[in-house]
Amino acid sequence: MQHLEGSFSGVRGMDIRYQSWLPDGEPLAALLIVHGLAEHCGRYANVIDHFVPRGYAIYGLDHVGHGRSAGTRVYVKRFDDFVSVLKTYVEMIRDWQPQTPLIMLGHSLGALIGTIYLLDHPSDLNAAVFSGPLVKIPDNISPVTVLLSRVLSAVFPKLGVAAVDASGVSRDPDVVRAYVEDPLVYTGKTTARLGCEMLKALRRVAKEAPRIKIPLLVLQGSEDRLVSPEGAEMVHRLAGSTDKTLKVYDGLHHEIYNEPEQHIVLADVEAWLRRLLDHTG
Secondary structure, eight states: OEEEEEEEEOGGGOEEEEEEEEOSSSOSOEEEEEOOTTOOGGGOHHHHHHHGGGTOEEEEEOOTTSTTSOSSTTOOSSTHHHHHHHHHHHHHHHHHSTTSOEEEEEETHHHHHHHHHHHHOTTSOSEEEEESOOOSOOTTOOHHHHHHHHHHHHHSTTOEEEEOOGGGSOSOHHHHHHHHHOTTSOOSEEEHHHHHHHHHHHHHHHHHGGGOOSOEEEEEETTOSSSOHHHHHHHHHHOOOSSEEEEEETTOOSOGGGSTTHHHHHHHHHHHHHHHHHHHO
């Protein structure tokens, strides 16, 4: 396995950090990790260790305000900043791997970023795999809460409003401990501006998801306390893809790749990718 790191100039000149893990020989496909809220692309060791020895190349970047990338922590001026940076990185990967199928692995907030990406750039990717997708406005968000989020976003954009509950990440206490102790994971509160921008993106998904046409695999833990499992069902139902699959894993928490049953999940993803590549190859 070859591990590479680098950086590029993203939106408004911010330094964006990326990593890649490459197999020996020509890859079967390139998998693009689009990580979740407050974390970074280096937390996907289980995915990397499973797929790279099997001939897949893996690429990942740290979003604006996340991990090693520049920017105020868990803050974004506008949601399109995430998408713009991802577009630049996709073009870089296409230059490096011009003949290789490119498949997005979007987790949580990464699935929301990925969904908006697919709406804005529908022909860039060959397929997408979403896990624990944050794509549905929670039922307990009232019009008053939405209005308050807009006010706070405008007046106090960097005010912390809510933090990720680390205990909901996985049922494995070692995973939770590593998450909390990881210096690149932000354990403070999400900013008001990011929360407001996420709500705008979520409304787009509800209206425009039928425009997604590429093959789609949606994965969800049934006991996810961080993201409602209804989101996975919604994006699967609304997506206009003719090839789409939903898998719900009984009892699993949010980070299904970091649960004790990870080997089952990763084998399911591999089987789906194999079928996809056999069909398109």
